[in-house]
Amino acid sequence: MKTSLICGLAGALSLAAMPALAEVESTDPIKLTLHDWTGQLLTTNLMGEVLKKAGYNIDYVQADYIAQFAGLKTGDLHVAMEIWETTGREAMDEATGTGNVQNLGETGMQAIEEWWYPSYMKETCPGLPDWEALNACAEAFSTAETAPMGRYLGGPVTWGGFDDERVEALEMDFEVVHAGTDAALFAELESAYQRKAPIVLWVYAPHWAPTKFDGEFVEFPAYTSECYSDPAWGSNPDMAYDCGKPRGPIWKVAWSGVEDKWPGAHAIIKSFNIDNQEMGDMVAKVDLESEKLDDVVANWMTTNESRWQEWIK
Template sequence: MPDRQQRRSPRRRTLTAVTAVATAAGCLAALTGCGAADMTRQSSPYAAAQDARTVTLSVQSWVGAQANTAVAAYLLEHELGYRVDTVQVDEVPAWDALSQGRVDAILEDWGHPEQEERYVAKKKTITPGGELGVTGHIGWFVPTYFAEAHPDVTDWKNLDKYADQLRTPESRGKGQLLDGSPSYVTNDKALVKNLDLDFDVVFAGSEAAQITQIRQFAKEGKPFLTYWYKPQWLFERVPMTEVKLPEYKEGCDADPEAVACAYPHTPLRKFLNTRFADSGGEAAAFLKAFHWNTEEQNEVSLMIAEEKMSPQEAARTWVERNRDVWEPWLR
C-alpha cells in the first residue's frame, strides 16, 4: 500500500519501512532476522548480478507476501540452484528499487498505476511478470457472531445504530473503526466523514497489533468493526462478515478526500526488473510462472503465523506436500 501521495494501490497496507537483507547462504533474512540493511542506502549485493545464479526478491511485511517469497526462494535455491537474497521494503520504495535493479522481482503488488506509468510504460525499466493467482480485497468487517445476531449491521446505512456498542475508550465517544498502522493508506477517514458516520478511525499500530486486538475482542465475544483484507489467514481463526459499503465504480476513489465507495477487488500481480526479465534465465522464467491460489497461500501463511514455523520451514513443508502444484512452474 502506498503512502497517501501514492494512494492508487487498492491494497492500502503499506507497512513500516523496515529493510532487511539476507546473508549470502540463501537465508531468508527479511523473514528470519539473519541480517538487516537500509535499502535507502544499500542495495543487495546480488541484485542484477551479471552471469551469477543469484536472485533478490522484494518482500512485504504482511504474512501472505512472506509466504510467496518463502516458497519462491525455497524452490529457486533447492530446485534451480540459485542463491536468494530477500529485502523487506515498503511498496512504493520497492518499485524504485526494482527499477534501479536493487531488487529483481516483486511477487505481490496490489496495484500502483502511477508507478506502472512511470517505470513500465515510459522508462521500461520494469516488466510485468503476470498475475500471482490471488485476488485481493479490502473492506470493513464485523465478527460473524455479531452479524448473525444483528443482520442489518452488514449494511453501512445501519452502522450508526450500533455505534454505542462499538464504542471503545480510544474512539472519543463514537463507534470505533479499527485500522492497522498510521502508515497504511486507507480511505477510512474519508469514508467515515463522507458517509456521515458516528465513528472514529482508531489505529492499532501494526498488522500484528490489529490481529491481537481482533482476537481479544473475539475471545471476549465483543462486537467490533475493523478494516481488514482478503486473502488473510485470520479469517480461519476469527470468522468475519463484510459490511456492504456503497458500490465501487471505476474512478470513485480518484479523489482521496471525496471517497464514498467500497474498495475494489484487485488481481495481485508480479513485476520484474526489465534487465532481469530479459536475461535472468531459469530464475526469471520460474518467477513469471509462479502462480498459486488463495488457499495455497493461506496454507503457508498459517504455518508461519499460527504454527510459528520459520518461513523457510513453512516453505519446505508446503513444497513437500504440493509437488503437483509447483512442478509446472519449473518447466
Template sequence: MKLKTAFCFVIASNFSFAAVPEDSNPVKVIINNWTSQAVLANIYGRLINSMGYKVEYAPVKSSAQWLKLKTGEVDVQVEVWEGTMSEKFNKLVGGNQALDAGTHDAKTREDWWYPEYVEEQCPGLPDWQALNKCASLFAGGKTKNKGRYVAGPWEKPDRARIRALGMNFVVDKVKKGDDLWVALKKAAEKKQPIVLFNWTPNWVEAKYKGKFVEFPEYAPECEKKSAWGVNPNFTFDCGNPKGGWLKKMTSVKMKSKWPCAYKLVNNFNFSNEMIAEVAAWVDVDNMSHNEAADKWIKQYEEKWKTWIPQECTA
C-alpha cells in the same frame, strides 16, 4: 539474508540448469510485513536459488517499494493487491518503469471486516450505513463517542473514505500486522463489537466467521474523480474492489538480466486456498516464515516443479 546451501541442494538435486545464472549479481526479492507475502517471497527465493541464482531478501515497506522497483534497487514483488496497490502498479507498468509478471489464480478482497456475532448487536450489517448508525458500539480507547476502526500498519485510504462517506469513525492504526489478530481475538473472546482491516486470502477466514462491510461499489473513478459517486465533493466514497487480482511484478532489468528467474516468477501461481494454508502455518501454528516456506516446498514438489521453465533446464 542468505539461503542455506544444504537446503538448496535438497530442492535442486533433481534438476540441472543450462546457462543459469545469466548474471552473477543477486536477485533482490522484496519482503513486506504481512505473512503470506513474506512466505511466498521466501518460497520464490528458494526456488530460484536452487536454479543457481544468488538471492537477497530486501525488507521494504509497501509504501516504499514502488520507487525501489522503479530504480532497480529491488527486483521482485510476489504479491501486489489490486484493492490498494493498483494505482501505483499501473503507473509503473504503464510507464515502462516496471514489469507485470503475471497474475495469481487467487482472487482478493481487502476491506473493513467484522466477526459475525456483531450482526446481533448492529442490525442491518453488512451495509456501511447500518455500521455508521451503530458507530458508538465500536467506541474505545481515545475515540470518545466515535467508532474505532482497527487499521493495519499499511498505507490505506481509510481516513479519506471516512471523510467522503461522513462516517462517525476514527482510525486506530496498529504498529504491526499481527496486532490486528490480537485485537480480534481479545474482542471475540468477550463477543465485543469490533471492525478491523482484513483480507482474503487469509487464515482468519478458517477460524472466525465474519463478513466484509459493504460500501458503495468500487470503480477506478472513485479514486480520481470527486464528482463520481455518492459524495460529489470527495474521492474514495466507495469500497475496495471485490474479486480483485493478485499480481507479481519485477524491475525492468529482471527480464533481460535473469531471464529464467523472470520466467519462473511468471509461472509462480498461488490460489486462495494455497495462500490461506501457508499463512495459517505461521499465524496459527507459529512457524517462522522460513519454516513455512521449507514445509511448502517439501510438501508440494509436484506443484513447483511445473513452474520451472523447461527451456532453462539442461
C-alpha cells in the same frame, strides 16, 4: 516481522540443484522484497527457493509496500511478489506506466481487503452489513479513546487502502486507528472475539481470519475506478473514495531489466501460481500453529516438487 530462511536450509536448497554457472545468465543476486505480513513472506520465500533451485542467487530485502516502487523503477530492487488489486493498483499502474516496471501477471490468489466485523455485532447493529447501518451504530463500536465516535482498526499505515479518506468522504462517525503491525491487528481481533467485545477492523483474504472467525465484510458502495479518481462520482460530490475497496488479483511485478539480465528467472516468476486455500493454510500454520516459516516453505517445496519443476524447465 522480517523473516529469512535459516542458513542451513538456505544453503541446502541453493546447492541441491545448482547447475553450472553457464546455465544462468548472471550470478548477481536477484533482490526480492519482503513486507510485513505473513502471506507475503511466504510467497516471496517460496519464489526465492524455486529460483535457487534453478541456480540463481537470491537476496531478500525489507521494503515498504508502496515505497518499494521507487526501487523497482531504478533497478535497486528487482521483484515484488504481492501487489494487491485492493490497495496497490494505483502505485503499480504508475510504475508500469514508466516502462521501468513490468506486471508479470497474477499470482493465482484473489484479494479481498475490507472492513470486517464479528457476526455477534449484528445483535447490537441489526442493519449490518450495510455501511449506513454501521455508521448509525458507530457509538456501539466506540472505545474510551474514541467515544462517542466509533473505532475502526485499520492496518499498518504503510498498507495504504484510503480508509481515512473513506471515512471523511462518507462522513462516517468513525475514527481510524492504525495497528502497528499485522500481528497486532489480528491479536486484537482474537482478544475482542473471545470477549465478544465490539470491533470493526481491516481483514483480508487470503488469510486464516475469515475462516476461523464468524463474521462479515461491510458492504460499502461498490468500487469503480471513477470513485477513486473523480470526486464528482458518488454520494459526496466534493471528495473521492466514497466507496468500498476494489477486489481482484494479487499481482507479481519486476524491474523491467530482469527480463534482459535474468530471462530464465523472468519466465519462472511469470509461471509461479498459488491459490487462496493453499496460502490461507500456510499462513495458519505460521500464525496459529506456531510453525517456523522456514519449515512451512521447506514442506511446500517437498510436497510440490513436480509442480515447481515445471516452472523451472
